Amino acid sequence: MPLFQGKGCRLVRVLLQNPNEAQTIRALSQQTETSYAVARGLLRQLIVDGYAESIEDRHGFRLSHPVELIQAWLKSESKTAVVEGFNAASTTPDLLQRAFSKLQEQGGPRNLYSCQRTST
Incomplete structure (x- = not known):
């Protein structure tokens, strides 16, 4: 089953919301x-x-490499959530690339997924 389409995409999105959980x-x-x-x-x-x-x-599972997962999603160029109502239609390759760039600017997933503030 494809990771970045349909049901696979649902699961990836939920895991990316709290990758350390x-x-x-x-x-x-x-x-x-x-x-x-x-x-x-x-x-x-x-x-x-x-x-x-x-x-x-x-006790379950968690993401071990969320940044690499986002990179793989970008490289897949999969169209996600075009028709399916469960997912938002906003995960275009351009938006994923912008999110990945933002993640890199903030020093990786630790700053993005924590309450730490980054200096600007």
């Missing part, structure tokens, strides 16, 4: 309105591709 397969399937099997398969793909990792003691 552990998520269970069941919680992800509920948040993304996908089946447990679909969420499990997509998470397995993210782990195999090196973008996610399993948390010890069966």
Whole structure:
């Protein structure tokens, strides 16, 4: 199943909202309105591709390389959320590139996903 289209895109978006937060397969399937099997398969793909990792003691999964995941999304040039109502139609390659540039300017995902302020 493609990571950056349809149900895969739903899962990636949810994980990117809080990349350091552990998520269970069941919680992800509920948040993304996908089946447990679909969420499990997509998470397995993210782990195999090196973008996610399993948390010890069966506490779920989290992104291990959110910046690289965004880069892969950019390189895929996938059209996302064109018709599907669940996703916003605003993840064009141009907007993803701008978000990635902003992320780099802020020193990576730690500053973007925390309450730390960056100096301007």
